[in-house]
Amino acid sequence: MTSTSPPVRVVYTEAVEALAAAVVRALRSADDGFRLIDQLRPYTRHKAGLAALRVLGPDALAPFVLGGHRLDEEDVEAVLLSLRVFPAPSDGPGAEVALLQDWATSELLVRLGVDQLRLFPDGFVSVPEQPGGVWPSPEREWPAWGARMARLAGLALPGLRCPVYYQARHHPLALARGVTRAMLRRDYPTAARLVRWMAAVEASDPSAPHTTPATEAGTTLQIPPLLRHLQIYAGREWRSALDIELAEHMVGLTA
Amino acid sequence: MTNQRPDDGEIDAVTLDHLADAHHLASTALTWLDASREYFRLPRSGHRDPNNDFKPLGELALAASLVMRENTGGQRESRLAPTLIEFAWEELDRGTLLYEQQLRHPLLTDLMEIYAPFARAGYRHAPLEELLAHLTALRATAVPEMMPNRRLAVLNAARVIGLPLSADMEQVAERTWLGGTPEPWMIDWSTAYAVTHTVFHLTDWAARPKGLPKRLQEYLRAWLPVWLEIWLEAAQWDLVAELLLVDVCLEQPGYHPHAWRKLREAQHDNGMLPYGPHPTPERPEDAFTANYHPTCVAAIAGTLAVSRGIGELARHAPAVT
Known part of the structure; x- marks a missing residue:
């Protein structure tokens, strides 16, 4: 029996697009509640939701920083989990982008009231x-x-x-x-x-x-x-x- | 209103590399034009289309007249250019063919444009000039149905010949695409040609950079590097050569040595510059038809770049005491 599931790469790409779409909609309207955790639910089989969160990085927090939405504890956990599951590459072409995006994510989380020590207990981040x-x-x-x-x-x-x-x-x-x-x-x-x-x-x-x-x-x-x-x-x-x-x-x- | 140019990006120094590339481009292009004389010849008989049949000879004359005007080439170029324009003048029956066509088509402006480089080089046809003086004084020719950049071509031709101008060139320039200083990201291939020709005619092919209003110079300094990149990437060599020629027409050229290098690399060993990325036709007459225009542009652009570059170098050279 052959699997009808799409290849993993396609799932990941779609997950990024879906999360981006959700963020756009959240920025356009503060009326409906926006929660990151809701965006991850369709992807229980893969880590695609977390990967999408990792790829969008600080952009995923835009609805909270710019759009008037409230960041709750579960969302903070999801962001931290995405950083742990997909650590930044230490070299290669993506390293610079990942390093700076992680810095930006931490800046925004602190701005949204998250304790810096929770983010990087090892003392990262300048x-x-x-x-x-x-x-x-x-x-x-x-x-x-x-x-x-x-x-x-x-x-x-x-x-x-x-x-x-x-x-x-x-x-x-x-x-x-x-x-x-x-x-x-x-x-x-x-x-x-x-x-x-x-x-x-x-x-x-x-x-x-x-x-x-x-x-x-x-x-x-x-x-x-x-x-x-x-x-x-x-x-x-x-x-x-x-x-x-x-x-x-x-x-x-x-x- | 600020007009900051905090990181105004051009290389102001003339590089010897770019001068060598420009000189090579022009010199070998002239060689190819010289070797292609038989294809420039007019058909010996039959109906002549004044719009198209004379055009290659007109471009040859333009290139030769500018090489003569600048007089900065090596000895070979200095010798070749006068023989090429003499050849073209002979083909036009020493101006009589232009005269006859102008009599027949009094509103046609191409003939005057073709005549201008001959007049610049001292080849005059008195009856044609008398006819042109009459025609250009008519209200009928003062209101042509013509794109503004084409109008500038006609006005510059009149200026070179020494006829009174029927309109103010700066006012006409306002109505060109370039004059509108539009969003630079909206330019397309044919509009880019309209821009290059606006510059050529306002400055009379780099002879008078101040003829290009300051604000248009600033606009071009900002965006010309981008357009060059776009058409270099697309291997549109003819347009690249014209854009480099535009650069040389500015009061402060950017020079863009990498673009000169690529143009030289695109040029065939025999001096022909291909129009664009398509393969050159095998039959020599077809190759000529496809590529005589870019090769004329290469001769002009290279010549003017060398001329401007030498002038700049001389200006910055330490004084001899």
């Missing part, structure tokens, strides 16, 4: 000063610089301050070039991630260049038309929809 060593030059190597910023877009959340945030803030032209390149390549997921950084900078710094309405010379990008465009072209992919939704929240475009 932001790495120079994540991943040397950065590509935002002037000469802006495509590589932008690709790295896109991978780290999970850190683009209100109030999170780390070296990656300052990269975004100090290099608006490189960021805008990265967005423009991704848009022209129709790589909308990357574009959405980079626009999210633009939104995070604008949200944190009213004098940041992106906040000016298109300058006469058009050397900065306006965020609202980008987000509308992305919503139409990429809004059906839930992870991109989540990036777009968070960007809209940060620049105050949500209803």
Whole structure:
């Protein structure tokens, strides 16, 4: 007898999309209660739900940080379990993203009232000063610089301050070039991630260049038309929809 | 209104590598154009289509006239360019064919555009100029049904020939796509060509960078590097060459040495620059039809890059005491 279950990888991918969808819906409406634990229930056979939680990392907490939902004890336990079950890789391409996302998750949990000692009893957690060593030059190597910023877009959340945030803030032209390149390549997921950084900078710094309405010379990008465009072209992919939704929240475009 | 450019990203230094690549590109492109003379020839008989038949000769003349204007090539280029324009002028029966077609099609502007590089190089046809002076003074030619970037081409041709302009070039530039400084992420392939030509005509092929309004220069400095990456990745060599030519038309070019290198790598050993990623046709006449345009652009872009680069180097060279 052959199994009709989909391959594990498919289940995991779907779990990430489903959790992203739930987070988007929770951000759009604070009326219905949102609990992380409810999102994990369909995945009792696999650890896919926990893996999804691990992949989304700090984004999974956005409904509590931004959307007015209340984080309860079971949800905290679920997040901590996901970190234990899927420890961050210590090297390889995913290591930097995992390390910084874990830092961001812990920051948000502490902000939501969770005791820091519960999170990392071994005494983890300060932001790495120079994540991943040397950065590509935002002037000469802006495509590589932008690709790295896109991978780290999970850190683009209100109030999170780390070296990656300052990269975004100090290099608006490189960021805008990265967005423009991704848009022209129709790589909308990357574009959405980079626009999210633009939104995070604008949200944190009213004098940041992106906040000016298109300058006469058009050397900065306006965020609202980008987000509308992305919503139409990429809004059906839930992870991109989540990036777009968070960007809209940060620049105050949500209803 | 801020206009911050905190990490304004260009490499300001002219590199010798990029000059070598640009020189090689231009020099070998001219060699190929020279070797392709027989394909540039007009059909000896039959009906002529003034829109299309003269176009290759016009582009050859443009390239040659700019090489002559800059006069920065090696000895070979300095010798080749005048012989190429002389050849093209002869093919056009020393301007008489342009004149006859212009008489027949008084509203057609292509003929004046083709004539301009000849006039620049000192090849004049008095009856044609008299006719053009009459036609360009008519209200009928002052209100052409024409895209603004094309209008700039016609106005620049009139300027080069020495005719009065029927419109203000800066005002026309306002109505181009570039003039609107639009979202740079909305550009497409054909719009990119409209942008490049807007720049070529406003600056008269890099002769007067100040002819491009400051705000458009800033806009291009911000986004040209992105567009270059996009069309380098797509191996659209003709458009890459035109974008590099745009860069050279700016008051402060970014130079983009890696793009010059890729263009040189894409160029065939015989000097022909392929239009894009598709294989070059095997028959020489088909290869010519497909690629004479990008090869003319390569000759122009390389020549102007060398000229600008040498000028920059000279400006920054330590004073000899």
